[in-house]
Amino acid sequence: MSSPESARDDPTGPATPVPSTPSGAPARPPLRRPTTGRRIGGVAAGLAAHLGASVGVVRFAFVILVGLGGVGIALYVFLWVTVPEGDPYALDDRPAHLSRLVRPAAGLAGPVAAGRLGAPRGSGGPGPAVGPPPDGRVGAAVRTLPVTDIAIALVLIAGAVVLLAVRNGAHIQSTWVVPTLILLAGTALAWSQLDAGQRGRWRSRAGGRTPVSVLRLVGGLVLAGAGVLLLVGQEMAPEILMQSMVAAIAVLAGVALVLAPWWLRLVRELGDERAARARESVRADIAAHLHDSVLQTLALIRARADDPAEVARMARAQERELREWLYDDRPAPGTSLAAALRAVVAEIEDTRSGPSGEAVVIDAVLVGDREPDADTEALLQATREALVNAVVHGRPPLSLYLEVGPDLIEVFVRDRGEGFDLESVPSDRFGVRESIIGRVRRRGGSASVESKDGNGTEVHLSIPVRASEDHAVRAAPGQPRADDTDPVKER
Amino acid sequence: MSEPVDVVLVDDHLMFRAGVRASLDDRVRVVGEASSVDEAIRVVRELRPPVVLLDVHLPGGDGGGGAEVIRACVDLLGETRFLALSVSDAADDVVAVIRAGARGYVTKAITGADLSAAVQRVAGGDAVFSPLLAGFVLDAFGAAAGDIATGDDELDRLSAREREVMRLIARGYSYREVATELFISIKTVETHVSAVLRKLQLSSRHELTRWAAARRLI
Numbered sequence: 001m002s003s004p005e006s007a008r009d010d011p012t013g014p015a016t017p018v019p020s021t022p023s024g025a026p027a028r029p030p031l032r033r034p035t036t037g038r039r040i041g042g043v044a045a046g047l048a049a050h051l052g053a054s055v056g057v058v059r060f061a062f063v064i065l066v067g068l069g070g071v072g073i074a075l076y077v078f079l080w081v082t083v084p085e086g087d088p089y090a091l092d093d094r095p096a097h098l099s100r101l102v103r104p105a106a107g108l109a110g111p112v113a114a115g116r117l118g119a120p121r122g123s124g125g126p127g128p129a130v131g132p133p134p135d136g137r138v139g140a141a142v143r144t145l146p147v148t149d150i151a152i153a154l155v156l157i158a159g160a161v162v163l164l165a166v167r168n169g170a171h172i173q174s175t176w177v178v179p180t181l182i183l184l185a186g187t188a189l190a191w192s193q194l195d196a197g198q199r200g201r202w203r204s205r206a207g208g209r210t211p212v213s214v215l216r217l218v219g220g221l222v223l224a225g226a227g228v229l230l231l232v233g234q235e236m237a238p239e240i241l242m243q244s245m246v247a248a249i250a251v252l253a254g255v256a257l258v259l260a261p262w263w264l265r266l267v268r269e270l271g272d273e274r275a276a277r278a279r280e281s282v283r284a285d286i287a288a289h290l291h292d293s294v295l296q297t298l299a300l301i302r303a304r305a306d307d308p309a310e311v312a313r314m315a316r317a318q319e320r321e322l323r324e325w326l327y328d329d330r331p332a333p334g335t336s337l338a339a340a341l342r343a344v345v346a347e348i349e350d351t352r353s354g355p356s357g358e359a360v361v362i363d364a365v366l367v368g369d370r371e372p373d374a375d376t377e378a379l380l381q382a383t384r385e386a387l388v389n390a391v392v393h394g395r396p397p398l399s400l401y402l403e404v405g406p407d408l409i410e411v412f413v414r415d416r417g418e419g420f421d422l423e424s425v426p427s428d429r430f431g432v433r434e435s436i437i438g439r440v441r442r443r444g445g446s447a448s449v450e451s452k453d454g455n456g457t458e459v460h461l462s463i464p465v466r467a468s469e470d471h472a473v474r475a476a477p478g479q480p481r482a483d484d485t486d487p488v489k490e491r
Numbered sequence: 492m493s494e495p496v497d498v499v500l501v502d503d504h505l506m507f508r509a510g511v512r513a514s515l516d517d518r519v520r521v522v523g524e525a526s527s528v529d530e531a532i533r534v535v536r537e538l539r540p541p542v543v544l545l546d547v548h549l550p551g552g553d554g555g556g557g558a559e560v561i562r563a564c565v566d567l568l569g570e571t572r573f574l575a576l577s578v579s580d581a582a583d584d585v586v587a588v589i590r591a592g593a594r595g596y597v598t599k600a601i602t603g604a605d606l607s608a609a610v611q612r613v614a615g616g617d618a619v620f621s622p623l624l625a626g627f628v629l630d631a632f633g634a635a636a637g638d639i640a641t642g643d644d645e646l647d648r649l650s651a652r653e654r655e656v657m658r659l660i661a662r663g664y665s666y667r668e669v670a671t672e673l674f675i676s677i678k679t680v681e682t683h684v685s686a687v688l689r690k691l692q693l694s695s696r697h698e699l700t701r702w703a704a705a706r707r708l709i
Binding site: 361363365366367368397399401403412414455458 | 600622623625626629630658661662663668
């Protein structure tokens with residue numbers, strides 16, 4: 001095959017697979033082999049994207065180079081092996097669970113964000129121990145490699161080389177052809193393994209060591225070995241062939257024995273390094289979060305120390321955000337009624353203040369959860385009105401209780417104010433009454449307001465669960481609340 | 492007013508200990524403090540207070556935090572009662588410390604007066620349930636799904652009355668208000684709450700452990 005030097009002499013030499021540095025906007029897309037729109041290995045497409053040239057031109061150049069004594073093949077294979085797979089146009093190929101924190105940082109602390117951005121990407125992938133990669137983004141980038149296509153391609157290339165050689169007057173013995181093909185097939189198999197291993201690193205922390213990959217490697221080695229033997233030992237007698245094979249295997253085993261400790265240490269060091277990188281990335285995440293939110297809030301609190309209500313509000317908002325960051329599972333938007341309700345609570349705590357301007361704290365206890373639908377959306381809005389009503393007219397502490405049962409969803413909103421008689425509510429509060437009670441009743445639920453003399457008011461809302469509906473489908477549109485579960489959106 | 496209750500305060504943050512000490516009223520007297528697992532075990536064994544206010548997350552020991560302290564003092568549980576006081580909302584923290592033997596769980600946002608009342612209640616042998624803990628119980632025992640015990644000796648399910656009490660506590664009702672609402676005496680409410688605490692501690696309900704491990708909700 002080719003020597004790497006021949007490829008480095010090529011004008012594209014500098015574009016070896018060093019991931020682009022993230023400082024500043026990259027002038028051109030990084031050199032990656034795209035998974036879509038590829039003919040063989042995506043080398044030409046990736047190169048075209050990187051150089052800003054048309055794919056056709058690059059492919060044509062490769063064909064020309066193939067004509068020049070096979071340089072094109074060598075170059076192609078070299079790039080195929082060395083250039084990592086990926087979407088060259090992807091702005092940020094880190095997994096979503098790492099990008100979560102960068103979003104707020106981007107607006108607030110540029111240098112920190114930029115510095116952090118570099119760490120995971122420069123390492124060529126996420127740390128293996130950070131967490132399971134979310135299926136959405138990485139899953140889209142990973143595609144099963146068409147091994148058969150590659151094999152066919154290599155066979156075709158080999159055929160082209162042979163034909164070229166024949167045309168140039170080389171005398172090709174038939175006994176050369178089969179061993180060469182076997183050798184090539186073995187090499188292809190082993191190299192496809194390398195390619196797959198690269199993807200495996202994205203997918204699993206085992207480094208892509210699956211039974212299939214092992215089989216591929218072993219099969220490739222056996223094929224290549226057989227090919228070499230047949231090539232070298234064409235005119236040998238079978239017993240000499242056997243002897244030399246045994247000798248070769250013995251030499252290989254000896255070399256393996258000598259290199260094994262070194263190899264093991266290398267593997268272990270690699271693992272250690274990956275783990276350290278993962279820890280470092282988690283630490284950077286936490287540091288960035290603390291910097292962006294907690295420290296800033298503390299600075300704000302110190303600056304506003306003369307305004308107790310505002311200080312309490314900021315402290316509460318920060319506490320809520322930190323809790324969410326530490327303990328919450330962050331369900332996907334539109335899938336959790338509890339998360340939507342928590343977002344409503346957060347919004348009220350952030351934007352409202354009590355009758356005498358004090359900060360609002362709502363003790364929320366949520367039992368059970370389900371996917372939101374139009375009914376729960378009505379319940380959510382009614383709950384919101386009830387909470388606002390309690391904030392404005394009631395007295396703290398405010399309690400909110402949600403219970404999602406198999407056939408009934410119940411909400412209780414309680415304050416410790418004077419209480420009021422529903423029949424004697426002033427006309428200006430009729431709208432509130434309508435927006436709480438009417439909303440729920442229209443959905444087949446019930447609503448009641450109970451006032452206990454001097455002991456607060458409790459609004460009780462409940463709606464039945466409709467069993468036979470597909471909530472997932474109905475929940476998709478008209479769910480503005482669910483998006484607000486993102487704790488950093490408003491920062 | 493009777494004699495103040497002696498408590499030992501265990502928390503690794505000096506500032507928080509000072510804050511709690513200042514907020515407690517004259518129903519409670521802080522007789523000792525500790526800031527790590529080992530120190531807490533030593534101080535509790537030495538002073539044998541009726542009540543220990545215990546943080547869930549503590550340094551030292553084998554890394555077991557507050558639950559480890561309770562387990563190391565399990566022979567004292569007759570005379571010393573533990574009230575977990577934590578900033579953590581994580582369900583596994585709550586369940587771990589309760590199952591180790593704590594008589595209650597309150598969050599650090601509690602007011603001084605409420606905390607003093609809770610200490611007194613624990614000293615009297617009763618359990619203290621915050622709305623949050625009641626919510627955990629309802630969630631863990633599947634009470635919201637209508638999984639109701641029929642017999643008194645069932646450990647894995649709540650009785651209908653216990654569920655009612657838990658629901659009212661989760662809705663922010665005090666024990667007195669629960670009693671008024673259900674037309675029962677405060678003593679009966681306390682009995683129900685203690686029964687629920689016992690179930691929470693002894694239940695082998697496999698969902699409970701799995702739930703605590705898998706679920707982290709506020």
